[in-house]
Amino acid sequence: MQQGMNDKPVIAIVGGGFCGALTLAQLCRQSSIPLSIRLINKENPAGRGIAFSSYNASHLLNVAAAKMSAFPDDPGHFVKWVCDKPAYQQFHLENLGELFLPRVIYGHYLEELLEYQLKNLPAWIDVSIVSDEVIDITCTDKGNEVFLKNGSPFLADKVILATGNFVPANPSIVNKSFYEKGKAYFPDPWKENAVSDAAGCKHILIIGTGLTMVDNVLSLIEKGFEGKITAVSTKGFFPLSHKKTAPYTAMLPEMNASFPLVRLYHIFKKHIREVLAGGVTGEVVVDAVRPLTQEIWINLSLKEKKSFMQHLRHLWGVARHRLPADIHQRMTELMKQGKLEIVAGRLYDMEQVNGSLIKAGIRLRRSGELLHLEADRVINCTGPQMDIRKIDNDLIRNLISRGLLCPDEMYLGMQAFPDGTLVNAEAVPSNVLFTLGSNLKGILWESTAVPELRVQAKNLARMIISQLSDVPQERIVRSA
Numbered sequence: 001m002q003q004g005m006n007d008k009p010v011i012a013i014v015g016g017g018f019c020g021a022l023t024l025a026q027l028c029r030q031s032s033i034p035l036s037i038r039l040i041n042k043e044n045p046a047g048r049g050i051a052f053s054s055y056n057a058s059h060l061l062n063v064a065a066a067k068m069s070a071f072p073d074d075p076g077h078f079v080k081w082v083c084d085k086p087a088y089q090q091f092h093l094e095n096l097g098e099l100f101l102p103r104v105i106y107g108h109y110l111e112e113l114l115e116y117q118l119k120n121l122p123a124w125i126d127v128s129i130v131s132d133e134v135i136d137i138t139c140t141d142k143g144n145e146v147f148l149k150n151g152s153p154f155l156a157d158k159v160i161l162a163t164g165n166f167v168p169a170n171p172s173i174v175n176k177s178f179y180e181k182g183k184a185y186f187p188d189p190w191k192e193n194a195v196s197d198a199a200g201c202k203h204i205l206i207i208g209t210g211l212t213m214v215d216n217v218l219s220l221i222e223k224g225f226e227g228k229i230t231a232v233s234t235k236g237f238f239p240l241s242h243k244k245t246a247p248y249t250a251m252l253p254e255m256n257a258s259f260p261l262v263r264l265y266h267i268f269k270k271h272i273r274e275v276l277a278g279g280v281t282g283e284v285v286v287d288a289v290r291p292l293t294q295e296i297w298i299n300l301s302l303k304e305k306k307s308f309m310q311h312l313r314h315l316w317g318v319a320r321h322r323l324p325a326d327i328h329q330r331m332t333e334l335m336k337q338g339k340l341e342i343v344a345g346r347l348y349d350m351e352q353v354n355g356s357l358i359k360a361g362i363r364l365r366r367s368g369e370l371l372h373l374e375a376d377r378v379i380n381c382t383g384p385q386m387d388i389r390k391i392d393n394d395l396i397r398n399l400i401s402r403g404l405l406c407p408d409e410m411y412l413g414m415q416a417f418p419d420g421t422l423v424n425a426e427a428v429p430s431n432v433l434f435t436l437g438s439n440l441k442g443i444l445w446e447s448t449a450v451p452e453l454r455v456q457a458k459n460l461a462r463m464i465i466s467q468l469s470d471v472p473q474e475r476i477v478r479s480a
């Protein structure tokens with residue numbers, strides 16, 4: 001059984017994307033007590049995670065550089081890092097903060113940040129980064145044991161689930177066996193193989209019309225695909241473009257996070273009407289409400305949350321997740337040329353006709369008619385799977401079956417407190433297991449992008465350090 005070097009409290013971080021890496025950095029920055037930190041990460045390079053391991057430099061950040069600092073108390077950190085890098089001198093512009101830079105550059109930033117942290121550790125902290133998968137965790141009165149797929153198990157005092165984005169769920173269709181043999185079906189839209197070797201294809205169907213669809217369209221075209229792409233989603237919304245606008249402040253005095261959803265909606269709608277009448281786009285109102293969204297969500301009743309999900313979620317998503325203007329322009333041109341078509345409808349069925357052709361049926365939103373398509377390839381861009389009961393992942397399955405983890409009431413992630421303390425199946429808060437990031441979507445709603453995740457990483461590190469500082473060191477249970 002392993003133990004922390006010199007018998008220090010051990011903190012295990014599961015997942016090394018933005019959330020894992022930044023929680024590690026914050027623990028190192030904030031802790032004045034000895035710690036032994038182990039970050040276990042599978043698949044993507046540590047620091048980058050899924051979002052910032054992008055294989056294509058045309059995949060841009062969807063948040064402007066000025067808002068992408070990894071540290072909430074040092075907002076210029078990312079922009080300064082870019083300015084200090086001769087390799088990125090093409091971006092050394094006066095308006096750098098307003099630019100949407102390639103995600104690979106942000107991945108480089110996170111990787112360097114992690115490297116810097118490891119080279120500059122306080123003497124009382126040791127860190128190890130392990131390429132492996134955590135497949136189970138047990139919490140007994142003998143200790144909390146972390147089991148790895150390949151390495152030896154070890155004991156930890158605190159475990160942080162920074163597991164990030166899970167591969168999208170397969171859309172529900174009539175012919176369920178399709179997914180067992182659909183050779184031209186690509187379930188993971190973040191992997192390069194979804195867009196590789198497509199030059200000979202004539203028609204590609206993308207399920208989903210959000211930002212990941214756009215990434216895939218850009219990559220297909222850059223890789224020489226010259227055919228047609230059809231993208232389908234139930235509402236057929238296409239992402240809006242980021243626009244330069246002054247912050248909208250007129251709504252805030254009328255807003256109160258404790259108002260019922262209906263009242264909030266009316267205030268929101270009134271202001272949308274006002275900005276539209278003034279010739280400004282409605283997104284400024286969405287931006288104005290963002291600092292309050294977590295608080296609003298926490299205050300909503302279950303009925304109101306369900307109502308939001310049913311009636312407003314798609315509209316909110318399209319106004320909230322926007323495209324840099326030049327990418328939006330490229331997409332608009334592709335649509336004008338007939339190379340990209342957005343369809344509003346529900347994927348009804350798919351059938352693999354031969355090794356390389358898929359027949360798909362889409363129930364159209366307006367007419368209810370069934371549209372029949374033939375595609376050489378289908379890419380699933382429906383967004384990360386959030387219902388943890390359905391995630392194909394050993395760790396999540398095992399934690400649920402042990403009763404250590406359960407879904408939140410909306411099935412959008414894990415049951416937890418807003419501070420990231422996980423709650424078990426008997427509604428007891430854990431003093432060992434914590435989470436942050438997309439696992440908290442059901443608790444906070446907005447728990448996705450760097451501006452909110454960096455705050456979570458900082459606060460979670462502070463809470464964990466404070467809990468460990470309160471416990472006399474000899475009472476820390478580590479040996480089985």
Ligand SMILES: Cc1cc2nc3c(=O)[nH]c(=O)nc-3n(C[C@H](O)[C@H](O)[C@H](O)COP(=O)(O)OP(=O)(O)OC[C@H]3O[C@@H](n4cnc5c(N)ncnc54)[C@H](O)[C@@H]3O)c2cc1C
Pocket residue numbers: 014015016017018019020040041042043044045048049050051052060061062063103132133134135162163164165166190212395436437438448449450451453
């Ligand atoms: C394609 C894409 C683009 C995005 N673009 C932006 C953007 O431009 N700006 C922005 O602010 N946000 C963006 N986001 C939101 C993004 O989710 C967050 O900004 C952030 O990167 C999430 O980091 P994370 O660490 O929570 O998750 P992830 O990046 O998903 O990292 C989680 C890591 O944990 C590993 N892992 C999971 N389970 C285990 C296990 N059992 N054992 C070991 N390792 C495990 C995974 O392999 C992965 O490496 C984007 C998201 C996606 C998917």
